[in-house]
Amino acid sequence: MITEKFRRQLRQEAKLWQTEGLIDNYLYQQLSERYQFDSLEKAASSRFITILISLGGILLGLGIITFVSANWQQWSRELKIVILLTLFIGVNTTGFYLWRQPNTPPNTINKKQRLGHGLLIFGALLLGANIALMAQMFHIGGSPYGLYIVWGLGVLVMAYSLQLKTLGIISLLLIGLGYLMGLSTVFYPGEFSWLQFIIEYMSLVGILLFIPLAYWCNSRIIFFLATMIILLALEISLFRVFDFSNHGLWGAIALTLPPALLWGYDDIILPKIDSRIFQPLTRNLAIWYLSIGFLFLSFRAIWQDFPFRNYSETSSEIHWLTLVEVLIFIGLTIWEWLFLARPNKRDFQSWRLDLVSGVILGFIVGTAILFFWHLSINKIPEIATFIINIEMFLLAAGLIRIGLMRGIRGTFWGGLVLLTLQIVSRTFEYNTGLLLKSFVFILCGVGVIAAGLWYEHHLSLEEGVGSRE
Structure with a gap:
């Protein structure tokens, strides 16, 4: 979108081009008409008035809120409902009307649209206040996490309807906050309800509700937030299903499924998607996951003390629905990697992965085998620590090499930082003198x-x- 700042800079440059003879008067006039240079002075003269109106509107709003607060207890329930609904509908209707105003000139954002956008955000915040006050008036009990989830779902509907990134981000933050607040109900469940179902199976809910919103709004931030919520919920589900001490296979899956799911993700695997919009983001997240995981597992004490707790002593219950949820994600991951290794009909090649994907798959499979062996067959803390450090070094070296070959600063510096952390962490892990630490x-x-x-x-x-x- 063309901003007012850009138009001012363009007008200044265009005048300079005209003075230097790079463009003639006709071309300057065409630029002036297209970007409406004449309206810039009018916009500047009305900015002070806009500030005064905004300040007056804020004071007016505070006055109304104070008046309502002073008389809230004396008013009847019906009057309260009318006030709440009128305020909510009025703000959102006005915001939608202003937000839908045409752009003049094209590809710009005018002040009415900004005001409408702000009112829509304010309407999303009013939705939470309406839900809380309605529940209080009708004596509807509930937990705080339920309020945030219901509020987030309402804003999510608004985001889908208006295709607004801001509302989508707000909805995911609200639902994510509600999920974090309600995590205790996963391990200590009470009476089953639809909110409890959302909390327990948030990973599937996120796949169905959040990922399509990211594509609908074409927002990397929404996709990132959705991925974080889904991965956290998936790890919680994996934690509930397997027992570290008796089922090394499930432990290996829990450790390696998230990076495999992230790296194998391909946008074009979805219907009606013909471009890889978010695949670079998921692969960066997979590298981050592997880097942090290798750094954590590179310490010998981790393998010596693992597993930390025998969960079979506390609970032998099998969460069958959660197991089905995990199996769905395992099947989805296998499908992604098969799609990634599919033969290219143009080159008549067989089933195979590219070099980088093959190396990542080697890391994932090697770590899974190592984890399974340590948990189910024989504890090998020294060998496991040595192999993890080798994988960490190879990952860091690979990132540095890719950063050099492709000229990607973030990749190069990420590999260099990872290699430095590996070297420095070894000096803290082993009993080395201060002189050696200083030298390192x-x-x-x-x-x-x-x-x-x-x-x-x-x-x-x-x-x-x-x-x-």
Whole structure:
């Protein structure tokens, strides 16, 4: 969208081009008509009036809120309902009307649209207040997490209806907060209800409700928030299903299923999606997951003390619906990787993965086998620590290499930081003297600075060559 700041800068540059003879008067006039340079002064003169009106509106709103608060207890229930519904419908109707105003000039956002957008957000916040006050007036009991989930679902409907990213983000934050507040009901369930069902099977609910919203709004933030909620819920479901001490297979699945699910994700696997919008994001999250996991498992004490608790002593109940939920995600992951390795009809190639995906699959399978062996066959803390450190080093080296080959700063620096953390963490894990620690810190600091300066210089040279070509 074209902002007012851009139009001002363009007008300034266009006048300079006209003075230097780069464009003639006719072309300048065309630009002026297209981007309405003449209306910029009018907009500047009315900005002070807009500020005064906004300030007056805020004070007026505070006055109304104070008046309602002072007389709330004396008013009847019917009057309260009328006030709440009138305020909610009025704010959202006005916001929708202003938000739907046409753009003048095209591809710009005018002040009416901004005001309408703000009113719609305010209407989403009013929805929560209406739900809470209605429940209080009609003596409807409930937990705080239920309020946030119902509120979030209401805002979610608004986000789908209006295709607004802001409302989608608010809805996911509300539902995520409600889910975190209601996690205790997963392990200590009470009376079953539809809210309890949402809490227990949030991963499937997120797949059905949140992911389509990300595509509908074309928002990476919504997809990221949805992925975080789904992964957390999936880990909780895996935690409920398996027993670390007796079922090493389930433990291996719990450790490696999330990164496999993230890396294998492909947008075009979905119907009516022909571009990879969010695949780079999921693969970055998979790298983050593997990096943090390897860093955590690279300590020998983790393998010596694992499993931390024998869950079979506390509960032998099998959560069959949760098991079905986990099996659905396992099937989805297998489907993703089969789709990833499908033969290319253009090149007449057989079933195979590309080099990077093959290496990631090797990390996942190798870690799963190691975890299964340690839990079910024989404890191997020393061997497991050694292999995890090798995988961590290979991952860091691979990130550095990809960052060098493709000129991606984030990948290069991520691999360098991961390698540095591995070296530094080993000095803390083992009983080393302060002199050796000091030497390692100095060596890592000098190495990071030298590698960073060399990489930036190398990248600037490549960018310079590319610009000359």
